[in-house]
Amino acid sequence: MENSPTFFLLLPLVLIPVLASCAEKQAYIVYLGEHDGEKTLQEIEQNHHSYLLSVKETEEEARSSLLYSYKHSINGFAAVLTAYEAEKISHRDEVVSIYKSHPRKYSLHTTRSWEFAGVEEDKLKEDDKDNILVKAKYGRDVIAGLVDTGVWPEAKSFNDEGMGPVPAKWKGICQTGDQFNSSHCNKKLIGARYYIKGYEGYYGRLNRSKDYLSPRDREGHGTHTASTVGGRRVQNVSALGGFARGTASGGAPLVRVAIYKVCWAIPNKEMESTCFEEDMLAAIDDAIHDGVDLLSISIGAYDPSSPFTEDGIAIGALHAIKHKIVVSCSAGNSGPTPSTVVNAAPWIMTVGASSLDRKFLATVELGNGQKIHGETVTPYNLEKKLYPIVYAAQVINPDVPKNLSDQCMPGSLSPEKAKGKIVVCLRGNGTRVGKGGEVKRAGGIGYILGNSKANGDELTVDAHLLPATAVSHQNVMKIIEYINSTKNPTAYITPAKTVLQNITAPYMASFTSRGPSVVSPNILKPDITAPGLNVLAAWSEGSSPTMLDMDNRVVKYNILSGTSMACPHIGGSVALLKAIHPTWSSAAIRSALMTTAELRNNKGKPIADASGADADPFQFGSGHFRPSKAVDPGLVYDASHEDYIHYLCSIGVKLKNFGHKLKCPKNPPPPGNLNYPSVAIPKLKGTVVVKRTLTNVGSSKSVYFASVKPPAGISIKISPPILYFHHVGQKKSFTITVRAESEMKVGEIPKNKYSFGWLTWNDAQNIHNVRSPIAVELA
Ligand SMILES: *[C@@H]1O[C@H](CO)[C@@H](O)[C@H](O)[C@H]1NC(C)=O
Ligand SMILES: *[C@@H]1O[C@H](CO)[C@@H](O)[C@H](O)[C@H]1NC(C)=O
Numbered sequence: 097m098e099n100s101p102t103f104f105l106l107l108p109l110v111l112i113p114v115l116a117s118c119a120e121k122q123a124y125i126v127y128l129g130e131h132d133g134e135k136t137l138q139e140i141e142q143n144h145h146s147y148l149l150s151v152k153e154t155e156e157e158a159r160s161s162l163l164y165s166y167k168h169s170i171n172g173f174a175a176v177l178t179a180y181e182a183e184k185i186s187h188r189d190e191v192v193s194i195y196k197s198h199p200r201k202y203s204l205h206t207t208r209s210w211e212f213a214g215v216e217e218d219k220l221k222e223d224d225k226d227n228i229l230v231k232a233k234y235g236r237d238v239i240a241g242l243v244d245t246g247v248w249p250e251a252k253s254f255n256d257e258g259m260g261p262v263p264a265k266w267k268g269i270c271q272t273g274d275q276f277n278s279s280h281c282n283k284k285l286i287g288a289r290y291y292i293k294g295y296e297g298y299y300g301r302l303n304r305s306k307d308y309l310s311p312r313d314r315e316g317h318g319t320h321t322a323s324t325v326g327g328r329r330v331q332n333v334s335a336l337g338g339f340a341r342g343t344a345s346g347g348a349p350l351v352r353v354a355i356y357k358v359c360w361a362i363p364n365k366e367m368e369s370t371c372f373e374e375d376m377l378a379a380i381d382d383a384i385h386d387g388v389d390l391l392s393i394s395i396g397a398y399d400p401s402s403p404f405t406e407d408g409i410a411i412g413a414l415h416a417i418k419h420k421i422v423v424s425c426s427a428g429n430s431g432p433t434p435s436t437v438v439n440a441a442p443w444i445m446t447v448g449a450s451s452l453d454r455k456f457l458a459t460v461e462l463g464n465g466q467k468i469h470g471e472t473v474t475p476y477n478l479e480k481k482l483y484p485i486v487y488a489a490q491v492i493n494p495d496v497p498k499n500l501s502d503q504c505m506p507g508s509l510s511p512e513k514a515k516g517k518i519v520v521c522l523r524g525n526g527t528r529v530g531k532g533g534e535v536k537r538a539g540g541i542g543y544i545l546g547n548s549k550a551n552g553d554e555l556t557v558d559a560h561l562l563p564a565t566a567v568s569h570q571n572v573m574k575i576i577e578y579i580n581s582t583k584n585p586t587a588y589i590t591p592a593k594t595v596l597q598n599i600t601a602p603y604m605a606s607f608t609s610r611g612p613s614v615v616s617p618n619i620l621k622p623d624i625t626a627p628g629l630n631v632l633a634a635w636s637e638g639s640s641p642t643m644l645d646m647d648n649r650v651v652k653y654n655i656l657s658g659t660s661m662a663c664p665h666i667g668g669s670v671a672l673l674k675a676i677h678p679t680w681s682s683a684a685i686r687s688a689l690m691t692t693a694e695l696r697n698n699k700g701k702p703i704a705d706a707s708g709a710d711a712d713p714f715q716f717g718s719g720h721f722r723p724s725k726a727v728d729p730g731l732v733y734d735a736s737h738e739d740y741i742h743y744l745c746s747i748g749v750k751l752k753n754f755g756h757k758l759k760c761p762k763n764p765p766p767p768g769n770l771n772y773p774s775v776a777i778p779k780l781k782g783t784v785v786v787k788r789t790l791t792n793v794g795s796s797k798s799v800y801f802a803s804v805k806p807p808a809g810i811s812i813k814i815s816p817p818i819l820y821f822h823h824v825g826q827k828k829s830f831t832i833t834v835r836a837e838s839e840m841k842v843g844e845i846p847k848n849k850y851s852f853g854w855l856t857w858n859d860a861q862n863i864h865n866v867r868s869p870i871a872v873e874l875a
């Protein structure tokens with residue numbers, strides 16, 4: 097419904113009055129590019145007002161239709177318009193884009209994760225000059241902006257004990273509201289604001305018993321992501337009565353945190369939030385002005401094919417990077433389907449999700465003695481004996497459709513048949529915790545959640561409402577076979593324990609969205625992967641760990657999965673790198689993280705996907721993040737704001753008047769020549785030559801040698817193959833000639849399918865290995 101394309105009525109002018117009064121009104125974003133730098137804030141607002149005056153009948157109507165006037169960095173406004181009025185405005189020369197606002201889903205979409213990334217604090221000595229945390233002073237001079245569901249300010253992660261004064265450049269505010277006053281901000285949580293006009297325009301007034309009209313986080317998502325980026329060290333924490341016990345810490349424990357609440361509880365739904373374009377744009381415009389150094393945005397786009405100029409996060413980020421603000425975003429949770437990656441603009445750091453080296457073992461013991469691997473973070477204490485076990489399809493009510501018979505949908509189980517038993521349900525439709533809720537409702541004593549085929553071996557742990565464990569697809573099939581094989585099948589679920597030994601990690605989460613990007617196939621996306629499976633972080637005490645109405649537990653920490661959890665790991669890394677390299681551009685910091693990423697797991701084998709097959713760059717981008725390595729990348733692929741504008745021109749965006757000086761050149765460079773740390777070539781026919789430029793950020797005199805592992809069926813030539821640098825900051829360009837092998841046997845390499853290779857620049861000492869993935873699709 098919300099995804100219908102923008103639709104303009106093209107009607108003769110005489111019809112305006114009639115149409116304007118009966119046509120449906122909706123919020124639109126009118127994006128005008130950049131400010132010319134000569135107008136005062138008042139003049140800017142007047143200019144936006146004049147657009148509305150030109151289509152509305154009265155001054156008053158024009159004034160009341162305006163939702164936001166974006167005045168700081170972004171030039172544009174959000175207003176309630178009819179399709180006809182929008183169409184009229186779209187003809188104005190200054191308009192870069194005009195589009196309808198859409199409600200967004202966000203992509204639910206940490207003790208262990210930072211140690212796993214090589215950012216170890218427990219063993220750290222203060223005089224260890226080589227440690228990234230020490231070098232970055234734990235991020236204390238850096239400001240991280242979080243665009244999310246708000247914050248639970250009482251969480252210990254945000255206490256400011258012992259912290260120095262707020263950085264002088266900070267211009268933000270502490271906006272008060274429901275259960276949030278100025279004393280909730282401190283030297284750690286230095287700013288908090290909220291944006292709700294878009295939400296209220298669509299849903300009506302916020303129901304204040306479902307969410308706080310303030311920066312306070314009702315749901316927990318924003319508290320979780322903010323504490324992952326930069327929560328203080330809190331000792332001896334655990335989730336749900338004992339799991340994952342350890343010291344919780346964000347990536348940059350002394351970073352300053354600024355909260356921009358833009359996502360709000362959806363009315364008449366269980367705890368689930370949505371976020372609106374116009375609210376996000378207002379938040380990002382303010383964040384740029386307030387002085388954040390980075391933005392971490394775990395919000396998914398509604399549609400992987402929406403153009404960058406009709407996407408509030410992409411537009412906001414384009415302005416942010418001009419101010420050297422690094423923007424990292426979640427890649428989305430729509431995997432394993434290909435071409436599902438969102439937030440794929442080349443000025444954004446797009447983050448996929450992978451696993452950690454930690455498990456929460458809860459084995460299933462079957463009546464025949466078989467032990468089946470299961471995982472959970474549900475605390476329980478079942479009396480140790482065998483219980484009857486049933487497959488959901490055996491205990492459903494007669495009216496349940498056949499294709500949902502094993503799904504444990506609400507109301508589907510028969511209490512007469514399920515009572516006192518362990519019930520086996522499959523993933524697919526409905527939530528993982530909700531299925532357990534149905535088993536509980538029907539009087540079941542325990543619950544086994546089996547993966548569907550698509551989920552493979554990846555186990556997502558949850559705080560279930562009854563004794564429960566999750567098992568792989570292969571293992572649930574074994575359990576069902578056993579149930580089939582005997583008259584009185586029985587089982588026991590052993591209580592869970594946290595295990596850290598001998599865990600193969602990372603592997604890619606099955607849910608992590610995949611490339612290639614629909615909008616920008618010339619840019620390899622996602623960029624990188626970070627932990628997003630079973631991540632522990634702080635939580636809101638305004639909701640339950642499962643966010644379900646039937647759950648009334650209150651917890652300070654929660655374990656969640658999603659690319660939402662992966663994105664703030666990159667945010668925390670960026671905070672440390674910004675502290676160490678304050679002058680680096682957003683592109684340079686991204687390049688450092690990408691070219692130093694890891695391709696192997698902790699057992700030295702290639703990173704796999706959830707099914708055990710080798711994963712590829714459309715899942716992990718350049719690899720698994722290694723922030724300590726990124727401190728000293730040797731060389732970076734830099735790019736300027738202007739390069740991105742030219743990129744937009746090259747993919748067909750018409751910029752007649754993009755602010756002050758920028759407009760499209762007559763012949764913009766091809767999109768594949770954007771100076772990106774990876775290479776993607778869709779539909780290769782014959783030969784393509786791609787240009788790249790490296791900047792020396794290592795030692796002044798250095799020599800680098802190209803080494804290539806070409807994709808199957810492709811030849812690659814680097815010219816020149818040796819680069820000599822004489823000083824820091826020096827730039828050297830080279831070309832990559834990519835050719836489809838003519839002597840290839842027909843049918844050897846499938847067409848319309850990507851194959852992958854690598855280009856690495858190694859210095860003579862083999863200290864710096866600047867690696868880029870190359871993805872090529874044969875036409
Ligand atoms: C803010 O609220 C807290 C309770 O949450 C209260 O203790 C404190 O006095 C309030 N501060 C101000 C300045 O109103
Ligand atoms: C507001 O939310 C509460 C709790 O979910 C609900 O009981 C109430 O009916 C809602 N009010 C309105 C006006 O929708």
Ligand SMILES: *[C@@H]1O[C@H](CO)[C@@H](O)[C@H](O)[C@H]1NC(C)=O
Pocket residue numbers: 332
């Ligand atoms: C950690 O907390 C648990 C319970 O909250 C307590 O039993 C244990 O002694 C604590 N451990 C340390 C090292 O403080």
Ligand SMILES: *[C@@H]1O[C@H](CO)[C@@H](O)[C@H](O)[C@H]1NC(C)=O
Pocket residue numbers: 497499500525
């Ligand atoms: C189940 O089958 C019905 C038709 O009988 C269909 O409409 C529905 O989409 C199917 N659901 C799933 C999950 O396949």
Ligand SMILES: *[C@@H]1O[C@H](CO)[C@@H](O)[C@H](O)[C@H]1NC(C)=O
Pocket residue numbers: 500524525
């Ligand atoms: C099950 O999920 C599929 C895909 O998400 C959806 O199309 C279908 O309508 C769902 N079926 C039910 C009965 O909820």
Ligand SMILES: *[C@@H]1O[C@H](CO)[C@@H](O)[C@H](O)[C@H]1NC(C)=O
Pocket residue numbers: 573576577580
């Ligand atoms: C279990 O039995 C049912 C019917 O008897 C059959 O359709 C199904 O394939 C069996 N499942 C397994 C995993 O053996």
Ligand SMILES: *[C@@H]1O[C@H](CO)[C@@H](O)[C@H](O)[C@H]1NC(C)=O
Pocket residue numbers: 598600
């Ligand atoms: C470690 O795990 C592997 C399987 O992943 C297993 O084959 C091996 O025996 C385990 N080693 C130890 C010491 O437990």
